[in-house]
Amino acid sequence: MRFTRALPGIMLWAAACACTTSNQNASNITLDTLQLLDQGRCLFRSMLPSDTAVQVLVCVFVVMTIISLLINGCTLCCLGSSEDLSWERRFALLKNLIVSDVLLIVTQGPTVIYCLLQKTTLPYGAWCVIQFFINTVCVFCTLFTITCMALERYLYVCQAMDYLSILTTRRLYLMVGFTWLISVCLTTIITVLLSLGHNNSLLGKPITGLLCEPDTLESHLGFPRAAAVFRKVAGLMVALLCIFSYSFSYLRMYQVARNAVQPFQRVNKRARNTVMFYCSMLLLQLLPIFLKIASDALWELEGNMAMIRSLDNPGGWTLAEILHILLLVTLQAPPCINPLIYGLRNKEVREALPRLLRWWRLNR
Template sequence: MESLNISECGSYQDNQTELRVTGRADTAGYLFHALIPYEPVVPVLAVVFVSLTLFSFVVNALTLYLIESSDDLSWQPRFILCENLILSDLLQTTTFGPAVIYSLIRGQTMACNPWCYIQYIVGTASIFSSLSTITSMALERYLYVCFALRYLVIVTRERLSKVLALIWVYSISMGITNIVLLLHSGKEEENHHVVMGLLCEPDIMEQHMGSPRAPAIFRKVLGPFTLLLCLLAHAFSYYRMYQNASNAVEPFDEVNHTARRTVMFYLGMLFLQLLPLLIKVASDFLPESRSPGVTELSSQTQGGCKHTLSAIAAGFHVSLLILLLVPPCVNPLVYGLRSVEMRKALADLLRWRGDNRVAAEPAVEMIRQRNIVHNDLAEAG
């Protein structure tokens, strides 16, 4: 799709400052309505994004609190990795959710400012960190099941700290390298103040900077490569765990249905976790589904421009934004609250709250009775 200079769009005023502000707002509004042409859809999308964002914050914060408040969970490698996954999910939700909601409320696409570049780096780092963390969690479970006697010798606190440090160094370096290549190879056009999407995601930023080849090649090579390693690690880990569980019941001529259901469940959740990345990789190789682009220009519309976006590209962009908020909502449920230990910690927390409330009722009643007696004595006096 052809990319045009959107700085030509906007209203022309005598005052140059007013020209820039008004032109930017008009252009952002034109691009927004071209991206989402049906206005009744906007409130629905806003409700969806607000719901996903709030649910992600609540469920991740609850899971993190349960792990930190439990002495039995906070030291286990499995839940230390889960805490790292929660941190990545919270960063991803904070970076993506409010930005998209703000764009939907204003009815404008994202403005290109320093926050846009920070969003690009943090969003990229959080996605790669989540991907690397769930891969490490699968390998940790493989070691726990298949090397139970040597597990504590292999998975030490020092090695786990090195793994976490490596995850964040790799993830942050991916985000910084992407933005450095983008700024070095691309060139932002003069007075080009807005991007062509609701979020500063890679395709949008690359198109905004003139579609440079270096960052696109780097992203399209390293991204699928990391995704492939993740899939291979999960396939290896779950296959060996399932094989180990099947061998345990083979002498009894039975099939371990529980192990099969568990493996299928986690593979299904893995697919849901990786769905945004799979769609992104697929869109990179389908020209018609790439980022929204301006395809037509007309001098007879208000502000001097008419934007017609590819319906497939716009659909991919909005769908991707929704799917990016789904994994942070699902991860704490699958890798945290679903475990027996976490459910027990949650039950203990609720029971403790209930016991405290019951224990406090007699004390409250005693204070109330004492106040009544005191008031009666004061009136009698």
């Protein structure tokens, strides 16, 4: 009987203890979260000490993201709605390029805008790894697709008689599949090598950047040497392959066009202007790659600790931070200009756009 009478008191005491323990755990979790948030904001302020710079970057990323999605969406709809364009090889490759650009802009633009609005750096976690994986795949796929598009134009101009027999529909699909397969394989190897430096204690901690790009992720994981070397060598080789293929294709096309008018003692200005235009656009597209190569070289020459000394000197601009911001901005440029260069610049695509608008009005 005494035990039965004391039972309610014991139960109340146990409940009070459990409540106290849960409150303590909740307060500890809240304290840890606040500490991580403060750390992310301190890292953010070390990169962008000026509120004016933050507001300008927000406007830039919002405008470029919207423009990129609109231009890529309109171009893709034009290509998909036109039966005359859908069968052409170059526009099939352009669709592949647009898909890669849209994936890049969707995973990168909102992430950077969120960090700028919250004024904190990106925490290391599942989304960080996913965003790094998708962005790396898209960058590799874009380079391979641009290479294939240059080779396709070379076959069309210089091997016109054998164009359809060389670039069949089956080979075209294999080419598109190859661009994604090799990009996924290279990125998987890089991600696996990075995971060797993974530590559970790093989960949730903010990185020293607004995006999980290679330099910031490698610095957060303790600079795994194997991953850095493989990424730099693979990226350099793919970039050189793209430059070499592009230069060879358009120089050969220019030579063919010049030889066609040489007996008439005339200069093919249109061919020269076309080659100059596409080569200059290639340099603009590869600007993020050039910045990445320059950043990798500086990290190797100046040392890892020298490039992240902003942690010990908050409030000042460093070369690593400037390169990080420039890389984020220039990565937004290719998805904006690719549809203009390879899509809307073509007369066929421009003619298909009014038909698409009329179809949209009628269905509306």
